[in-house]
Amino acid sequence: GKTVVIPPRSKRNDQRDYDRHLYKARHLIENFFAKLKQYRCIVTRYDKTARNFLGAVHLAASVVWLN
Structure with missing residues (x-):
């Protein structure tokens, strides 16, 4: 039941789908923790x-x- 969040590399043969909104939220949270550290x-x-x-x-x- 897991979803893919990280986008695949551009040179990958089979491009998989990912949730762009979830990836954007994850990126914001990771940047917040980096600033907090x-x-x-x-x-x-x-x-x-x-x-x-x-x-x-x-x-x-x-x-x-x-x-």
């Missing part, structure tokens, strides 16, 4: 408790979203 406190997880770490993730995500 630029914050050192998120990558190295300085906070000891899950509550503080989640707060730092929310803060960094809001900064990324506003820029």
Whole structure:
């Protein structure tokens, strides 16, 4: 029941179909996580408790979203 999300290479003999909208959404999410990983406190997880770490993730995500 899985769907293909990544498009095939252009030189492939049998071109398969893929969902362009789902691929676009996946690309946005991957770019968001790449921007989120630029914050050192998120990558190295300085906070000891899950509550503080989640707060730092929310803060960094809001900064990324506003820029």
